[in-house]
Amino acid sequence: MPKDTGIGASTRRREDVRFLKGKGEYTDDISTRDLAHAAFARSTVAHGLIKSIDTAAAEAMPGVLAVFTGQDFADVGGNPAGWLINSRDGTPMKEPKRPVLAHRKVRHVGDAYAAVIAETKQQAMDAVEAIEIDIEELPAIVDVKAALSGDNFVHDEIETNQCFDWGWIEDNRQATDEAIKNAHHVTTLELVNNRLVPNAMEPRSSIGAYKESGDEYTLHTTSQNPHLTRLLISAFVMGIPENKLTVIAPDVGGGFGSKIYHYGEEALVLAAAKRTGRTVKWTADRSESFLTDAHGRDHVTKIELATDADGKFLAFRTETYANVGAYLSNFATATPTFLHGTLMAGNYTVPNVYVNVKAVFTNTAPVDAYRGAGRPEATYSLERVIDKCARELGMDPIELRRKNFVKPDMYPFTSAAGLEYDSGNYDALMDKMLEVCDRDGFEARRKVSEAKGMLRGFGVNAYIEACGIAPSNLVGQLGSRVGLYDAATVRVNATGNLAVMVGAHSHGQGHETVFPQVVGEMLGIDPSTIEIVHGDTSKIPFGMGTYGSRSLAVCGSAVVRATDKIIAKAKKIAAHMLEASDSDIELKDGNFTVSGTDKSVSFGEVALKAYIPHEFPLEDIEPGLEETAFYDPANFTYPSGAYCCEVEVDPETGKVRVDRFAAVDDFGNVMNPMIVTGQVHGGLGQGIGQALLEGCRYDEDGQLLSATYMDYTMPRADDLPFFTVDHSQGTACTHNPLGVKGCGEAGAIGSPPTIVNAVIDALQSGGKNVTHIDMPLTPHVVWSAMNNA
Structure with a gap:
């Protein structure tokens, strides 16, 4: 060989x-001689009672084969969450039904309440326009904190907008409170991890087929997880025997998490195929994707870091409001809890950690795992408060981190958040980062920027993440309803x-x-x-x-x-x-x-x-x-890394330009360096997009203000620098036969705090008393922060 x-x-x-x-074959490329098309009637209001739906005119239109409403699925199951989370008091989370089509109530703009099956896509879309619906509009619930007061509920049957109030680790709570109360110094930071729209290259698409002779169904769909889709449709949503349903995910043009989950459109095309005796296709347009694909992030957090007089970390304490949107998507309950709270000790020997997460229903699109899924949220909170702490203590932010790193001779190391790290060398990663980024030349580059009227900043971050979620016996105890x-x-x-x-x-x-x-x-x-x-x-x-x-x-x-x-x-x-x-x-x-x-x-x-x-x-x-x-893995794997970047900020406009970026990662053993580098590049692009450009926003009526590429800014090539990527400092995972750790999400985890830390450094170097700016750091946001400082 x-x-x-x-x-x-x-x-x-x-x-x-x-x-x-x-020559790739995507779901929308598939065509059959008997193909029919589906289109969905979607709510234009965020919250309202369905008083009546009249489909008669639509049913009479040319080419229409069938019309479905929520009533057609009233007696079937709902799409469940994959993890059962208990609140701090031991009560199980609230889990309202997520129907195939909205029934009795619409709960977010884009919520589908009817579907038309027709000979052509245009005929289906025309018939959708003929459906008449009478909705009694209700006040929209959008603000995640305000949602917890009052008697206006997204799901009336649970009589609250709180899904759960989770604490981790509850036994650490008192010790963490005491450590913060008695600490020499406490840094407090309130921040928002902004909501994102995944925007995969290929929109979601599904094709349902039914073979009457064998009572067999086939679903072609854009899925990262076809077996899970089959399991959910069979066991919970439609009751199709699992051996009678085949799910096929052909070439899929990107997912970033948004295609892990089962969506109602997949069940609808299967039901429609059986009723009409035709193969039924649906492909989202980009507007539908903005409105209905599961969004990412959307946390509002207060984090506190307690240290002694020498800068040794004593405790992290966080309180987070996690927006889960109108319905529980499949991983929505795992993302802000066990994929987030368990990483809140970071790379550090901090002895006390306590995390509280309140998951909240709102009249917005469902929120679920998006590239990194909980780990970017944890890393952002930690690495921003550490940087702020370093400034308050007058310490170098790199040295503050080094002082608190887990050291190589301490493995296996059980963190205060309950994970057992098996390998790593965070000082070596930091050393390599400083080498490849030419930190010694930064001050000279800063002077060059100042001569041009620009403010130059240096930002750093050290992250750890947990990948390959495992083992099944552990995650089962934590609430997972599936093996991993x-x-x-x-x-x-x-x-x-x-x-x-x-x-x-x-x-x-x-x-x-x-x-x-x-x-x-x-x-x-x-x-x-x-x-x-x-x-x-x-x-x-x-x-x-x-x-x-x-x-x-x-x-x-x-x-x-x-x-x-x-x-x-x-x-x-x-x-x-x-x-x-x-x-x-x-x-x-x-x-x-x-x-x-x-x-x-x-x-x-x-x-x-x-x-x-x-x-x-x-x-x-x-x-x-x-x-x-x-x-079945024995443990998570724990990739880690040290990132830094240099930015220039225009004090006249607030425009941020990323000039240099270095990413040094420990991915364990590397199977194909080129592919690993490409994965890091992609993650960095998405993370920089979150930090500087991307922001999903709803108004007070629950209308999505950023529902097109005119309003939602995706990163382009000219927004990104040439990256310096290094993965030479790998320490092999000790519990899988390949010694690998995972590389697909690192860039998106490590880059947002690195960028924000660099921008804050630039502003402070220019005499601007700015200690934090919430993402995305658009020119207007940065300019306003400078002028309001």
Whole structure:
């Protein structure tokens, strides 16, 4: 096998060939002879009682095949949250039903209350306009704190807008309060983690088909997690027997979390396919995506940091109001709790941490996991308050962090927030960051900026995150309603090529390149002979999809286990062929050799022999060469990093320009450096977008003010600098066979506080007494902060 194709090689992504040629197959590309189209009637008010819906005119329009309303789904189940969270007093969270179509009440602008199925998309859209609805408009609930007072409820049946009031770790509460009360210094910061719209390249799309002869359903959909979608539709939403429903996620053009979840449109096209006897397609337009895709972030937080006189951290205490929107999306309850609160000790030896999160229903689009999912929120709060503390104490912000880092000789280290970190070296990451960013040259660059009338600032951040959410027995105790393992099947064909069926799903991560690198390295064969199969529940035993940087750490470990089983069986076959004991067989460079001899057979010869077992001792060796493995991790993985950037701020306009950015990450063992670098670049772009540009805003009536690209600013190439990315400081994960930690979300976690810290540094260098600015730091926001200081 060529040395430039295995583990550690920057092999070019094989999937890019079809994408760059325009040969990818996305859900909306799929067409059938019997195709019909769905369109949805969506609420234009944020909160209101449905008094009546008249569909008669729509039903009579040309091409219309069926019209659905919420009444058609009144007796079916609702889409549940994936985690059951208990409040501090032990009471379970409030979990109102999330219907396929709104019934009796609409709860956010864009809430679908009816659907039309027609011969063409235009006919369906025209018929939607003919549906008449009488809505008694109610006051919209938008402000997350104000929602907890008064008697106006998003869900009247639960008689509150509070989903839960969660504390972590409740046993730490008194000690944390005491530490803050008695501390030498306490820094307090109130901040907002701004709401974001995911804006994947490909809008959501679903195609439902029904085969009456077998009472079988097929759903093609833009999903990061097709097995979960099948499970939710089968067990909770529609009651379809799981063996009668196949969910297929073909090429998916980005997800960033927003395509993990099940949405009502997926159930609707299946129901419509059965009623009409036609294949039914729906594809969102961009306006629908803005209104209905699960949004991200949206936390309002107060954080306190207590230190002694020398700057040693004594306690972090936070109170967060987490907006979950109008309905609970599938991971909405996990994101602000166990994916956020458990990271509130950061990279630090702080002995006391207490986190309180109040999850609140509002008349806005549902909020769920978005790239990083809870970890960006935790890192932003920690790294902003640490920077503020350093200024108040008159300490260098880097040295304050170093003073409190977990040190390499302290692992395994149990944080005050309850996680056990297995490996890391945060000082080494900081050292490398200072080296690659040329910190020593900063003051000279600042003088050059000042000569141009610009303010220059330097910002830094140290993050840690938890990836590959695990293990199942732990997350089950914490409230997860699903296991968080994964599965893989390795099938060796008689001619020696392989199909590897994986439970993870690739929508930009490069699985079709990296998984073959791993298997090819293990078997000593050319990765180009290995096909990766994913996204089809009929071909894969089970899987929990792709999110939380879990693909290699969890599914990749299942692939390793299945390949180990292949090797063990192949050695038995080779031993039979070579008339030796399987314990004497060695596998190297694709050949099975009897140890200490030159007797060998190739992997291809063994594969063929597996399917022509004329001389096998069948009591010892079954024909065929196919193995399946499930892998349930022993722990999270813990990527970490040190980031810094330099910005220029125009004091006349408030415009921020990111001039330099360095990201040094510990991702454990790296399988494909080029793909890892690309993942970091993408995350940095999204994080800088959150810090400077992106802001999802509703007015007091619940109308989305940023519902188009005219109003919601996405980062462009000219908003970003050339990045310096380094992942040479990896410390291997100790509990998965590949030693990997995950890289997909790091950039989005580490960049927002780095940018804001740099802007604050720039303003203070120019004599502006500004200690915090909430994201996004648009020119108007920065200019106003400078002039109001």
